[in-house]
Amino acid sequence: MARxxxxxxxxxxxxxxxxxxxxxxxVAEAVVxxxxxxxxxxxxxxxxxxxxxVSAAQLDRIPLTPGVERQWFFDDPPPLPNRRAxxxxxxxxxxxxxxxxxxxxxxxxxxxxKAWNSAFIGGDPCKHPFLxxxxxxxxxxxxxxxxxxxxxxxxxxxxxxxxxxxxxxxxRGPPIDVPRGERAIRIVFVGASTTLGGPHLPFSYPxxxxxxLNLWARSKKLDVRFEAxxxxxxxxxxxxxxxxxxxxxxxxRPDLVVYYEGG
Numbered sequence: 001m002a003r004x005x006x007x008x009x010x011x012x013x014x015x016x017x018x019x020x021x022x023x024x025x026x027v028a029e030a031v032v033x034x035x036x037x038x039x040x041x042x043x044x045x046x047x048x049x050x051x052x053x054v055s056a057a058q059l060d061r062i063p064l065t066p067g068v069e070r071q072w073f074f075d076d077p078p079p080l081p082n083r084r085a086x087x088x089x090x091x092x093x094x095x096x097x098x099x100x101x102x103x104x105x106x107x108x109x110x111x112x113x114k115a116w117n118s119a120f121i122g123g124d125p126c127k128h129p130f131l132x133x134x135x136x137x138x139x140x141x142x143x144x145x146x147x148x149x150x151x152x153x154x155x156x157x158x159x160x161x162x163x164x165x166x167x168x169x170x171x172r173g174p175p176i177d178v179p180r181g182e183r184a185i186r187i188v189f190v191g192a193s194t195t196l197g198g199p200h201l202p203f204s205y206p207x208x209x210x211x212x213l214n215l216w217a218r219s220k221k222l223d224v225r226f227e228a229x230x231x232x233x234x235x236x237x238x239x240x241x242x243x244x245x246x247x248x249x250x251x252x253r254p255d256l257v258v259y260y261e262g263g
Contacts, residue, residue, distance in 0.1 A: 015093055068216065075210040077203055080174050081224055082158045082167060094161035097135055107133035110199075113160050115139040115170070122149040148241040164199035169248065172196055172230045173207050175253075182243030187213075188229045188254040190241050191261045206230040206258075229254075 030040050064070060090113070097109040107130065116131065117139050123132040139155060145155055156170040167175045177184065189195050189206035197204030210228025217224050229252075231244055238261065249257060 012239065019087055035131040049155060052099075067220065068228075069219070072215045073214050075211075075215070077207055078227045079202075080165050082157065082159075083165045086159055086161050091161050093135070102133045106130055108194065110162050110164070112137070113139075113155055113158070114152040115141045115155055117148055117150065118142050119146055120151040121203055122148070150233070151232070154233060160199070162199045169229075169231075169252075172199075172204055172232070176229065179225065180227075180253075183224050183260050184227050185224055185256075186227045186252065186254045187248045187254065187256045187258060188231055189258045189260065190245055190249060191232045191259060192236050192241070193232070193234040194262060195230065195260050197230075197232075204230050204232070206232075207240075 033040050033042075035208075048054065093112060094109045094183065097107070097112060101107075113133060116138055119142075121128055121131060121138075121140065125134065125140075131138065141153065154164065154166045154170040154172070156166055157168050157175075159165050164172060168178075169171055169176060180186065187206075187210065189209075195204070206228045207230065210226050213226040213228070217226060231249055232246075236244075239262065241259065245257060
């Protein structure tokens with residue numbers, strides 16, 4: 001029995017596939033432009049939209065809570081008094097790890113400036129699946145409850161090469177008042193990277209919240225001072241955050257703990 005030669009894909013099928021891909025990309029581009037507020041048919045695309053492109057008229061359409069002044073949100077806290085120059089030794093160490101990554105980028109430059117929980121290490125750090133990529137040195141601390149959570153703390157009272165500034169607790173932000181003021185309302189924010197905020201930014205959102213609350217208190221002539229502290233840290237999960245609250249936050253007797261996690 002004679003066999004017919006296998007059919008080759010017809011040119012029209014190839015063209016159909018190409019056309020489908022082009023149309024799919026065009027539709028996806030249009031949808032993204034619409035979601036981000038760009039003109040769908042603009043060519044070329046304009047500059048990215050950011051806070052500088054928002055007009056005062058647009059801001060005025062957002063309702064304010066009674067007693068709040070819009071100008072407060074354009075005012076920044078004073079510079080951190082505990083921000084210092086980074087030592088040359090730390091700068092060199094940061095750049096060395098950055099330029100010589102190991103372990104598939106598991107161990108990043110900021111990780112060498114953390115104090116690691118000895119219970120999390122569990123023995124020989126050279127055998128730890130993550131910490132074995134460290135460049136031959138680690139800061140370590142013994143947890144007060146003997147538990148492996150949270151896995152690390154930031155070093156206290158330092159300015160790091162990634163521009164993170166910590167207070168005497170190893171939390172991001174200005175120094176904590178000791179002793180605590182009699183009229184101080186202490187609020188501690190806990191969470192992961194969204195609470196910590198980008199270290200390159202001059203302030204995290206808890207610092208801004210505390211500053212704005214104090215502006216409000218002064219406007220109302222209230223004899224109180226709000227103290228907003230940031231106990232957030234990157235790459236931790238809910239059980240780690242609970243341990244932070246238990247072992248670090250509660251001993252400071254906060255009046256309020258704000259938990260925020262997620263993007």
